[in-house]
Amino acid sequence: MDRISGLPKAILHDILGMLPDKDAAKTCVLSKLWKETWFSFPVLSVCSKNFFTRRDLLSSPEDPIWLAKLDVFTEYVTKRLMRLRDQGIVIKELKLNLGYLLDYTHVSHHVDQWIQMASESGVQVLELRLTGGGMGSWYNLPICLAEAKSLNKLVLSGGIRLDPAFLNHSLKFSSMRILSLSHILFGDEGVMEHFISHCPLIEHLTLHFCNVDNPLSNEDPPGSRDYRVKSLSLHGLQKLKGASLQYIKEVYIGAPNLENLIYRANLDGDESFVLNLDSCTNLKCLSLLYLTNPDKWLRELLYKIPFLESLTLYRCILSERIDISGPQLKFFELSNCDDNVEEVNIDAPNLLSCTYMGDDKPIVSFERISDQLEVNAYIYMDQQHFYGLSEFVQNIKPRKVLTSLSLFINEGRIITESLPILQVSSRPPSIKHVQLRVVTDKEAHYLPLMSWLLSSCFPESISFSLQPYLKMKPFIVISMRC
Structure with missing residues (x-):
């Protein structure tokens, strides 16, 4: 006797949520009840590689076989979303991984429609992952996303462009807790800060390899002559606890509750960077990547963040002698930095672990140590x-x-x-x-x-x-x- 099928639909949805996407989808063939349960499941996770093959990546966008597969793919997603919307079911998660679609010409209007339906259905988690972003192949995020006031997590990655039109809208992201933007093109440098400033409850922020359209290249396709985001100011984010910021030269953070920060400038030969953490007095974990002379900057900063427990220096260019101190420091890692370092002096009486990765050159000494130090x-x-x-x-x-x-x-x-x-x-x-x-x-x-x-x-x-x-x-x- 099938006792599982007799469980309330909410519990059946929880069971589906614990299964891998493919296995969850297979349950719809078990019985009519499971089919109805699947089509009312408020989590839709779709990956294009389940519909297309690597050979399809080489196909012409006009190839009839490729177009037929595309029709099956878009019809499947559209029907699932329409069923949820028509039943008045709140969409908990919509995850679209379209990495096997290198040309978005035939699908962009469908993605617009999916985001529109999800926004109208109270979507809480939205993830859109694309590839590309080359000459003219950027997907323009629709303005309707500005109305998704139920969003608490937004992940955008690869080949997505945020138009300057977002600057003219009051974004309704009052529930946003997690915001992740990777390999995104902003039509204007102000769009990024505009997005973040409308997330007053944001707790975790990721900005990786984001670019800005060059205002002098209006005649060229978007992204053909773009440049890295140069400066970022984060102020008034009282709830921000974690941030990972990469490829931004100047960062000013006013977040008193920030606990975890990963920062990479990657300045292409420019030795200067600006990282202002004056108000981040509760910072506990700090990771610095690919920076030049961060040890000099650290000497002035460490006394301002007395609760720092973990410090990582990864692939940085450092002085011959570096001095690391911190009354609460428990974990320190020096990994794959240049071979210029000859001496590492550490004054951290509560240090539990010191990790070194590289050659066998530097002298490592500790002034005050814990009995548990390794x-x-x-x-x-x-x-x-x-x-x-x-x-x-x-x-x-x-x-x-x-x-x-x-x-x-x-x-x-x-x-x-x-x-x-x-x-x-x-x-x-x-x-x-x-x-x-x-x-x-x-x-x-x-x-x-x-x-x-x-x-x-x-x-x-x-x-x-x-x-x-x-x-x-x-x-x-x-x-x-x-």
Whole structure:
């Protein structure tokens, strides 16, 4: 006896919501009841790759087979939305991934209609993901979206253009909590701030790789001579907790409750950037990517954000000596930065984890440390780095810091000879664990390193992490101490 089918429709909808999209759609063939449940399900998630193939990407937009598939696709989405609207059902989520439609000429009016119906049906989550955005292929977001006052999450990605006409509308985004804009073209630089300023309750903001139309290129197709967003001011956002901002040179944030910030300028050779966080006194997590000399900026900033717990510097150009301090700092990561860094001095008495990824060059020292502090070093090993590893490990001060090492070896960084045991002047820090991440099936490439580790670094344990495609048996973790 089918007891599940007898459950209230709201519970059946919850069951569908827990299934992958394809499996949820298959339930409509189980029975008439499940078919009705599917067509009243207030979540519509459609991906064009389920209707088109990679070969279709190469088809001509006028190809009759491609057009027939397009008709099936658009009719399916339209009917689902019309059923929900006609039944007076509030649409909880509308997710459209149209990545397999490189030409939006034949579908843009359908997308306009779908957004219109969703807005009229009280849509709460709207995600529209496109590709392209090349010469004249941008999809212009319809103005009807400005009336979607029920929206609490909006995600727009790739090949979408926001027309300056949005500046003339009072956007009704009073319920918006999450706003994510990636690879978007703004018809005017003011459109972006206009959008954000009408989201007073926004909690999470993402702006990645957004461009602005060049006002001097009106005769060219939109986006043919665009430029990066240069400046962004975020003020009066009392609820903002998290932001990820990339490819914006100047950022001014007035959000007293901001806790998590990821910032990347990517200035194409320009060494200057502006990141004003004076009022962000509750910031807890800060990640800086691809910046030049952020360490100098940090020296002036860190005392203004006393609650900072996590700091990440990724692929930044830094000074030869960097000083990091923070009374509440618990996690610090220095990852893939330039090889100019020779000395890293850290004064963070509550630091629990320090992660370093790069070569074996810098001296890392701690002025005040927690008894629980661990240093996790990820180093790409080759013949040259092998000889510097011992010195790198010994230069981690003080000696009582627990250190874990992950050493990467691949075909391009092989160790080709038996290496002598390195004589060290003093015992290195307490090595808690060593992991070899091997991308080679030749034992001669990593056995010399393993032999040296067992003789020189005194690790408590050592293990291998092997690539599964090499069909190598996993190496059992060996405890080196009782």
